[in-house]
Amino acid sequence: MQMPDPSAAILSRKSSVVRRLQGVLDDDSVIHEENELRAYECDALTAYKCPPLAAVLPRTTEEVAAVLAICHEEGVPVVPRGAGTSLAGGSLPSADSVILGVARMNEVIETSYDDRFIRVQTGRTNLSVTGAVEEDGFFYAPDPSSQLACAIAGNIAMNSGGAHCLKYGVTTNNLLGVTLVQMDGTVVEIGGAHMDAGGLDLLGLVCGSEGQLGVVTEATLRILPKPEGARPVLIGFSSNEVAGQCVSDIIKAGVLPVAIEFMDRPCIRATEAFAGAGYPDCEALLIVEVEGSDAEIDEQLGVIGQIARGHDPVEIRESQSAEESARIWLGRKSAFGAMGQINDYMCLDGTIPVTELPKVLGRIRELSDQYGLDVANVFHAGDGNMHPLILFNANEEGQLEKCEAMGADILRLCVEVGGCLTGEHGVGIEKRDLMETQFAPDDLEAQMRVKDVFDPKWLLNPAKVFPLSVTEPRRAIAAE
């Protein structure tokens, strides 16, 4: 993966930039020693590493604004960072950039149950947002599997999703307002506790903009009353195709489960070995979860069971208790960990129309044979967001490149069948150079014009999202 050459001029000014930053922050909030900067050299896309020029950990919106104003004046690129769990290299620094981490900004600012929102500083982790309201019967719906670690800041920047977004939507559908600091230090309030912001939908634009339009310091999030109960059913099938068809039929039948998760045989075997959840040894399995009172759950599971039985399932296991539910989810939740135990893996994130599921799974198997790399599939089937895991050996020369090439082929396939390159992880650096397979030059130009408005000097996270060759003229102006 190519990154632009760092600016020698900026590197040579490191000490004066650091001094200016120390002028507006506590000394312990400005990190500049090489060994300490290691902590910020990568995110969860660990194949790529580069320590930044410096890292700052402000505590307030005012401090963020002061830092940005300085970097703006100095012409120093800034890479915003939440918890650094991006799988796309979204928070990967360049050597001439300042990492602006919001990890110390994690306060709850206001909670209102009558208006059903919570306002937090964005360094707060996803799970601790729910943690702040769950005793009172509420929760924050978007639930990425990384929710214990990832921050609301990164969730907003990536427009993250989770297992339950089939029913509740992704981050953008649960965000009411933000405080955004632009690169020049201007503080902008967008939206608020009312349900729709007036004017152009800047909120929708900021969400998913991967830290390229501004630094989000506070957010107003919609919270929901917890359902009375939830229960999954596990259904095993003897082929991927049939499982795919079953997903489509469930959706057509008029039940809207909160989650439909899919695992294929390689993934089932690996998780069984790792977590021992007692899954049937079959070609494909679905975990379908529904919510409501006991009676409502029974009714919905009844409908789902009936549809599933029409598809010759190997096994149907309807949960009857909290323990059984936990066991059904156990395997799914440990899937990534399990794969990590047996191999290095690369996790893809393309989305396809649900109806193309059988075809795409077939093609992935062919690609797997062609490249000689194993693939395990575990994903959110209800919305077509696939997570093929390509297994490889990072220590073997050339395997990473081979794996990336195969990943690119799979993502191109997703686009070809009417889907997209990324459903929830974001483009970052990982899918940057594939953007032209999904978008025409005019489509990309329209997006870049938005950045021109918010960050005319292209200093915020500039080497991400768009192919470098496409952004080159804009970044060149910034470098002057």
Next chain:
Amino acid sequence: MLTPKSEVELADILRAAETPVRVQGGGTRGVGVARGEVLSTASLTGITLYEPGALTLVAKAGTPLSEITETLAAENQRLPFEPIDHRRLLGTKGEPTIGGAVATNASGPRRIAAGACRDSLIGVRFVDGAGTIVKNGGRVMKNVTGYDLVKLMAGSWGTLGVLTEVSFKVLPGVASEATLLLDWQTPDAAIKTLARALRSPFEVTGAAYVPEGPDGVPMTAIRLEGFEASVAYRADKLRTELGEVRIEDDSEKSARLWRDIRDASILAGAPADVWRISVRPSHGPRVAKALGEARLVMDWGGGLVWAQVAQGTDLRARLKGIPGHATLVRAAPETHARLGTFPPEPEPVARLTAGLRAKFDPRNILNTGLMAAPEHA
């Protein structure tokens, strides 16, 4: 009137345009005053893709909303966001189009549970003010590839581009619905009742208060939708929680009630101005107090207030200090001109808005005069 028959023809027209155009779908949502020749999407019609098993529908922007609703109903599916029909309130004629619903982000009572139009919209194609064809999003519901111009286009009132095609995530239709009703509540008490219902786990999909229900008295209404047994169960639970309620469990009658709430029907006809106010739900009663004698319809648990006030009233001045915003929906042209149709924006937001408009419509020819920025710039 310009009526391009294809996206390419539309692009040609905009590229060649030397004077402003007024973008029009069905012409039923004529809020505010735009200048110039009418540019109609009436000939850009048709559902281009509908996959019930994937919950997705794609249609050309000029497709009548009724065609979409009927096509979905045939598969027992529907648009989640329940778009308002402006015809009664505004006294307009014509057929609402799907593009018009998107351009105005038209969203009804179900917004509290299923989100606004922008939340169901998953893809757009449009032609910007320079005549360039742009696509964003697509036909899958989870998509974070690049910036989300889909949301930006929703509710942009044709000021950034002319929509040519829109894609949606749709939802299964419901087997039945019922409405819990309380009479004679004050706005204050009503909003408290609605908040209690919305805090419950019983999945309320409508929460409104109108000064005159079908019985001619103030009415608080709470809607439940779903499988019959589930609706009955939840209605019973809520009744226990809320006390003296009547239950309208005739689905058709319930649906009629919500159509009237959605369209703010009781505010139609009278020679008075109508405003649409967005505030945090618990501030609904504050709005009521500040507006005194005004006739109000409160939806979204109090978060959306339709207010009918004497002609020429500067309602924004009366609501000073209550966070949120107000749009002038129905008034004489001079009132629109004097007070501004769309809410004024604070400086940094106005600057971003103006910047975006200048980028997407560099010659300022699209719906010139609509939304706030250029007038105030």
